[in-house]
Amino acid sequence: MKLATRINSFLPQSKNDLNTVFEKLNHIGINYVDLNYPEHIEKFSPEDVSTMLSENNLKLNGLALRFKDDYINGELGNAEDSIAKSAVDLCRRAIDFCRQANGKVVTIWLAHDGFDYSFQINYEKVWNQLKKSFADIADYATPDIKISIEYKPFQPRAYAFIDGMGITGMMLDELNRPNLGVTLDYCHMLMKHENPAFAADIFGKRGQLFGVHLNDGYGLNDDGLMIGTATPVKTFEFLYYLKKNDYDNVIYFDTFPVIENAEEECVQNIKTIKEFDKKITETGVAKIQQIIDQNDAIKANELVHKLLFGCK
Numbered sequence: 220m221k222l223a224t225r226i227n228s229f230l231p232q233s234k235n236d237l238n239t240v241f242e243k244l245n246h247i248g249i250n251y252v253d254l255n256y257p258e259h260i261e262k263f264s265p266e267d268v269s270t271m272l273s274e275n276n277l278k279l280n281g282l283a284l285r286f287k288d289d290y291i292n293g294e295l296g297n298a299e300d301s302i303a304k305s306a307v308d309l310c311r312r313a314i315d316f317c318r319q320a321n322g323k324v325v326t327i328w329l330a331h332d333g334f335d336y337s338f339q340i341n342y343e344k345v346w347n348q349l350k351k352s353f354a355d356i357a358d359y360a361t362p363d364i365k366i367s368i369e370y371k372p373f374q375p376r377a378y379a380f381i382d383g384m385g386i387t388g389m390m391l392d393e394l395n396r397p398n399l400g401v402t403l404d405y406c407h408m409l410m411k412h413e414n415p416a417f418a419a420d421i422f423g424k425r426g427q428l429f430g431v432h433l434n435d436g437y438g439l440n441d442d443g444l445m446i447g448t449a450t451p452v453k454t455f456e457f458l459y460y461l462k463k464n465d466y467d468n469v470i471y472f473d474t475f476p477v478i479e480n481a482e483e484e485c486v487q488n489i490k491t492i493k494e495f496d497k498k499i500t501e502t503g504v505a506k507i508q509q510i511i512d513q514n515d516a517i518k519a520n521e522l523v524h525k526l527l528f529g530c531k
């Protein structure tokens with residue numbers, strides 16, 4: 220399994236030293252890393268990052284854009300042309316850095332493209348602006364870097380623009396770039412009242428699933444709980460579709476241990492995903508599919524009994 224975890228959960232408990240974080244990750248069995256751009260790499264060159272990672276038996280999965288300060292009223296879709304342009308430039312610099320540091324994916328979560336009030340934005344204008352920007356960014360990243368859109372329905376904005384699987388799918392469809400895909404964040408999907416497995420099947424089947432952020436929550440908030448703790452049945456179904464669709468990219472634990480020790484919390488996530496995976500493998504993808512194909516709620520619940528309680 221290709222596993223990564225949230226660096227910002229480790230930094231405060233590691234004297235804010237990236238190398239100490241990498242040592243800890245290697246020690247507990249994490250093999251991939253996603254870094255925030257520019258936040259995590261400000262002091263480092265791409266070569267520094269490559270060296271630090273390889274010394275700790277880690278590989279760079281990629282970079283995740285973090286837009287701050289100037290971007291609070293929108294990034295790619297900002298109404299000010301100069302700010303929108305600088306957001307695209309930041310993405311281009313992230314692509315350059317990612318390529319030089321041997322990463323594969325640049326993840327874009329548009330935290331501030333959205334709105335808080337009625338009559339606040341021109342939806343069609345923002346849509347066209349985002350489309351043009353994503354096309355530019357994906358073409359700049361061609362052929363070796365993937366661009367992955369991470370959607371979230373709200374927070375920090377009351378309404379995000381790229382808020383769910385539907386509009387993300389529209390964007391991918393209209394742009395039709397082979398290196399443009401999606402990162403599914405499990406908690407974000409629960410916030411949108413999506414069933415995570417649904418998007419995992421649709422995007423997974425189309426070869427558009429470039430990243431997975433696994434965590435758990437209660438749906439009202441981006442809780443970032445340990446995986447499989449709040450909605451284990453949905454987690455089973457989600458992981459089933461990853462396996463069914465031969466998902467071979469990184470699974471990133473996007474969890475927020477604050478009270479907990481970050482290493483212990485991550486070890487628990489690793490243990491949990493291995494247990495889920497073992498149970499799905501033992502039950503069998505073909506067998507599970509056979510049950511789904513019967514479209515029968517009672518049979519589906521029998522499958523849940525089997526997965527959770529080990530019933531025959």
Ligand SMILES: [Mn+2]
Binds near residue numbers: 369473
């Ligand atoms: Mn995430």
